[in-house]
Amino acid sequence: MTVSGEERPAWREVGGRVVERAAGGTALARLETLARTSADPIGWRFRQPAAALFWWGSGVRELRLAVDGRPFHDVVTATTSLCYIPPDTEVTGTFVIDGLCRYTVLFLDPDLAADHDLPAPRRALVGFDRPPLVRALRELAQEAAEPDETFALFVDGVARQSLAHLVRLTRDAAPEPPSAGLPPGTVARLDAHVRRNLRDPVTVGTLAAVAGFSPRHFLRSFRRSTGVTPMRWVLDLRLREAEHRLAGTSDPIGVIAADCGFSHPQHLSTAFRRARGISPSEYRAAL
Structure with a gap:
């Protein structure tokens, strides 16, 4: 994976204890699946040159974050299990877990959008839902557990699919008509x-x-x-x-x-x- 533009300090500090981990990737993306244990909220300090798409698979109950200084406090549910952090975006805070949590993160090459003549998504999205993305990340996490010669194809395919969804979410999120209220629930x-x-x-x-x-x-x-x-x-x-x-x-x-x-x-x-x-x-x- 390449990094374009001026390099900024990067860090990735996560509390708790890692009990399971699988990783792999290609020039377009790197996938990591992790399981962590902790009796206390897990501290998180994060900034990476690649875009990061998180899927909180199980055990994460809520996020208490500051994303480039903007506060986010979200309860994690089946419909708020995705989190997108743009490149070079600073995240600090904690997430509360049920003793054991499992999650997946897909790091995307920051030049991938430009390679397809698309605007790179620059807005963080915390606690959102996109069922096709959840399905793709779940399948990719399963493939990472026992990768074979086709794993790289899966990674590249999900990387491009993720980029397409993220571009649409950040570019085409048109407001509802003024008369519309909040969605049911x-x-x-x-x-x-x-x-x-x-x-x-x-x-x-x-x-x-x-x-x-x-x-x-x-x-x-x-x-x-x-x-x-x-x-x-x-x-x-x-x-x-x-x-x-x-x-x-x-x-x-x-x-x-x-x-x-x-x-x-x-x-x-x-x-x-x-x-x-x-x-x-x-x-x-x-x-």
Whole structure:
């Protein structure tokens, strides 16, 4: 594989313990399949001269990343199991696993797109779905376990197929009509993501990444679907959880505030009074 243009420092640091590994490749692409174990979130620091297409096959539950400084926090599901990192893109963060995870990464020659007179995809895609790509990577991972004289053909074929899908995804991702809302199931996925991470700060950019849209498209579609802004919706989720905790536990209000994502008890009290007409302590006393 060749590297065009000015070379930048490259690194690849991944935590956990590797228990299985298979690798192989050609001039167009290199495939690696790995299994890692860890009881803790796995630290990840990554920048490579080649484009990298990841398929989180099993055991990876969520990603907490910064991609060239842009935060991504995504729950990994069957429909968010792909991740594309353009060449020379810096990734830092962690991924949470179920003790053991298996994943596949296909490194693509950065000149492959130019060789086909195509624009190289330059936008990172975290947590997306493309069933033909998943099928191709799954088959390629199986071939890597017992490669024969045809393995190089499989690698080159999947490399070209992957490039075609990535170019289409990054070039032709046209926004839906203004009247369109979020696809079925996306609001439920956002709900599960926020509830799982109530303590953490939430931004429109984070929610848009989970939904798989640009922030501008996400804002328009989200309001069309829910009738409120994303931040208002997140606040309502936090308040409903605080209300549930006030009614069902004896936890101090300060603990509830922190667990529900409020910066301090007064923040919860102000938001709660504005929404419910009484303070958290008054609400608990009235039960």
